[in-house]
Amino acid sequence: MGKPTGFIDYPREKARERDLTTRLKDWGEYQLPQSEEKLKTQGARCMDCGTPFCHSGIELNGNASGCPLYNLIPEWNHLVYQGKWKDALDRLLKTNNFPEFTGRVCPAPCEGACVAAIPDDAVAIKSIEKEIIDRGFAEGWMTPKPPMNRTGKKIAIVGSGPAGLAAADQLNKAGHSVTVFERDDRIGGLLMYGIPNMKLEKDLVERRVKLLEDEGVVFVTNTEIGKDVTREELREEHDAVILCTGAQKHRDLPIEGRKLGGIHYAMDYLRKNTKSLLDSKLEDKQYVSAEGKNVIVIGGGDTGADCVATALRHGCKSVHQFGKHPQLTADRMIDNPWPEFPRVFTLDYAYEEAQAEHGEDPRQYSIMTKKFVGDENGHVKELHTVTIEKHIDKKGNVFMKELPGTEQVWPVELVLIAIGFTGPEEGVLEHFEVEQDNRKRAKAEFEDYKTNVDGVFAAGDVRRGQSLIVWAINEGRGVARETDRYLMNKTVMP
Structure with a gap:
């Protein structure tokens, strides 16, 4: 992958940032795009390490090691080095629904597990990821791709953070009709209101939401479950319900x-x-x-x-x-x-x-x-x-x-x-009569996501507790797979 001696020939270079004193005067993103030549050089540092730990997401000593999304990192690093940006984008989107978010706000456990980081500095994986998706939008490659056929199945997703959005994206691609309910006035959950603008500009979130809408996902804002809409109404109108309400009870x-x-x-x-x-x-x-x-x-x-x-x-x-x-x-x-x-x-x-x-x-x-x-x-x-x-x-x-x-x-x-946070807020889980553990998280096994209530699933922070955006997307993809299996008795989702 990359240039065989790239990790020796080229040092890691920090991503470009705006001038410190200038950016303090506004709320614009502090990061700057990098030149194509710089990105090729950084991609060249991805060594042919045999066993790439960067894309094998596991938990070690209570923290993520490698990417929980199993991103095909060596592949798209190599494609960037070769200048094959469209192919790199295709590889990136196979495993990550929203690289424009993770490329900006993820703490990059992939880089911590990079083999090049043992004797030297890790490959600049996060920066390359961000530039691939940004180029995808700039080149017009990110266009709506609604499903060719609909299954007739309807799914309600409660919560529009990264887990809920990932689940919506996956299920919509499978042909199901998806409606996402959000209590705030804007879609995005913590992506919208929990991360400040200089780290993640909100037009990026709105751009992604618009793309999902154009592909057929329906978003309903200013709607609180248990107050504006009851569980009975959701269950009656949908074939399955997914709870992705996060874990925002303050410590x-x-x-x-x-x-x-x-x-x-x-x-x-x-x-x-x-x-x-x-x-x-x-x-x-x-x-x-x-x-x-x-x-x-x-x-x-x-x-x-x-x-x-x-x-x-x-x-x-x-x-x-x-x-x-x-x-x-x-x-x-x-x-x-x-x-x-x-x-x-x-x-x-x-x-x-x-x-x-x-x-x-x-x-x-x-x-x-x-x-x-x-x-x-x-x-x-x-x-x-x-x-x-x-x-x-x-x-x-x-x-x-x-x-x-x-x-x-x-x-x-x-x-x-x-x-930090102690767990999910009271309300939605109780309203659905979902069993909770001693930390008030929804009881639902990882990679299964079924609660004690038939047809009701839970994923993301509401199930695992406060965690990383990559784990939220991982769980959103996983709960989509299991919901598809529940509805269709089989699934081809990853």
Whole structure:
């Protein structure tokens, strides 16, 4: 694959990005297209490794290793190297319904499992994937392809995130009539409202939704199941129902001062900002502004980083992001061997922007928030923290120990809680009387997806818990296959 000595001859090159100070003035995508010559060179780095771990998605030590979509990565890398872009697109679309999304927001477990990454840097798989699909749209190759025949079977999908959209795409291609129900005013789930515009511009989501519509998928927005439409109505009008409602019940931080004003969940902050941006370019003021404020984000993950980037664009006075874990090392530790997902220190787009704007990386490590203190108007004005250290007792139990003398008080007017989700929100699963596990997830086996209710399936985060976009698409494709089998007594879906 690629050039036999390409991984030796050519270094990995980071994808091009817009100037840091310029992009902070708008909400446009921060990434830039790459030249065809650069992409060919990067494709040439895909070595003939014999056993490519990049496209064999498994879970190791609790994280994805390789691509859960089983993307034919060496094949389309080689085709890009040869300049055969249309063929590369055909290979890419065999396994991935939405590479324009994964090529932008997936953390790329494929690159962590790349054989070239053992002695050197991984092949730039994610960047090449993004450029293949972008070229496909630019060249006019991505045209509606509605099915030639319809089966007469009707399927309702609840939730329009990546799992729901993938299921809809697959089932529609099989000739079934698919209707997707979404409680928000726009289709896309977290693709639309959970990921900020500078990482995934919303016209890309709308472009894909329009393509699905042109192929025959029906979308119904502003519709809440159990309120606007009942389970009885869905079951009566459809031959099967698929629940892809996600896992968006926020994990809270129940400490002193939590009820003060100015403390918000990160996802609420991001959602309101994107909706206001799309509705009025922020002119309606229906969002939480960080302008002129000291901002603290609690939680060290990607959602927290997106909050940092959003606050910077609002014009915050300062911004810090708190994480309970120590700073990662630059290289893999001995307990994080290849091909596990690499737990190493990286400088995400938001942190580069913070350094450019405020002169420092906003992340604070091994830190625990103890309490919030408010002013006379009931609004948060201080956040109290202490440094913590991980300890392991004789039985192997891990616990965090506070270090005396490390207490600190931070001035703050806006706090964003980004410590993840505990599981699905109450409502839809209960309404359908679907059995749930101890984390309130739908009980449905992986690669089967059947719930205890006949004809009702569940997939994506509502079944597996908060996870990656590639796992959501994987499950959307899988539940489509099993729903097709249920309806037709056989299936030819992958």
